[in-house]
Amino acid sequence: MGAVAYEQDFHQWALQQAELLHKAAFEKLDVTNLIEELQAMSARERRELISRLRVLLMHLLKWQYQPNYPIKTHWQTTINNQRDDISLLLEDSPSLSPKIPEALAKAYPMAVREAAQESGLSLKVFPTECPWTFEQAMAAGFFPDSD
Template sequence: MTIDTKLRKDSTEPTVTSKTPRRYQDDLYGWVEDQIALLRANEVGSIDASHVTQELAELGRSEFQRLVSAIRLVLHHLLKWDYQPERCSRSWAITIRQQRRHIAYEIKDSPSLKSKVKEATVRAYLDAVDDVHRETGLAESVFPETCPYDWDAITLRPISWADVDHSNR
């Protein structure tokens, strides 16, 4: 059995009909719709299992990478905050708060990512040091070899624009 992506009047989901399913190589989005419809119709024998497996693995990597990216941005700005306090800006504090929210959302939406925060932090820290070095001109050797922040510091350490000395600005 194959599928048709025309929607039923009472649904926003594709339905199964006799139309030929789209090929993975030709139309990824259409192929995804087709695979969803086949799964919902319990047409497991018609599923493109090898490509579904490949896409699910990529989805997992993508979720992990989103966590790494948010941690990297927090670390980037914490490093600048700590190593260039005279240049602290309101935008750094805002970015830290925004990315902390993204981290919380990622872990809330995918709780199993919590077991990956150490690995994500190691990856993120290496990139953050490189980013800060390139942005500020500070030597990479200025920064610790391993991340100086524990999880609480990354996600909870108070960062307040009001605490910054603005007298030299």
Template sequence: MVTHPTQSELATLYERDIALWSNLMADLLRRGQFDQLDLEHLIEEVIDLGRRERDRLVSAVRLILHHLLKWHYQPERRSRSWVKTIQRERINSQSYLEDTPSLKRIQTQDWLQKIYKIARKEAALETELSLDTFPEDCPYSWEQVFDEGFPEDLGYRFK
């Protein structure tokens, strides 16, 4: 690698090997060589970092909703793995919210409905039940999504 790469070389490196590019950016930051940073891509990556954190929480909530739907609409097929998935993703969600408290901003009805819309389709696909089987609007609140005691018949509680 060139000691003082040009902006063009940095852009090429970003496209070709993002891991090497990120190591170089970290090294430049550590050395205080701010004038050599690939700011355009660095800003893009910082923005993406926030999105990735949000997407981790959204994914966990989606899985919880998906499995709650299966739990409520296919009681004859309930399994211990569904319980484990619901509880594992509740633990993950709590961890994400503790590590990144600003993610609490997505705990709105709009976000819940947006996530539910996807979970509903996934539940229909997996269960092979008609999409119309599941309510169009999310039947769960944020509190229920994160509540270890919901639903009461889930059968697994942390002590």
């Protein structure tokens, strides 16, 4: 089987690169594209952390600022799912842990915007800074009190 170009069939290219690595056939590796892909993988992990934090914070905000919402169980499910997924992500990629403050800072304004949009509340209702630490937001059983 001949070499598959990166641009023609990414899946097959990736499998071939893995096989070449396994065989220690380093001279046949597509080093330039491998470097790009490894860097892109790292960036995707950071974006996933931010995305999951955004969803978690949005639902915590809605929980706190919509205290009379009739059914919060689906928010609770989403909150718990995001906590689980963030924990798994950090377990798989512990080097993301030092990036948590930056990720939280990026995720919070997006969470506020989406919480305002979904709740119909004014952006001014929500704090300008995240009211919870990462540890609080991730704590099992933590659901913020209403103001």
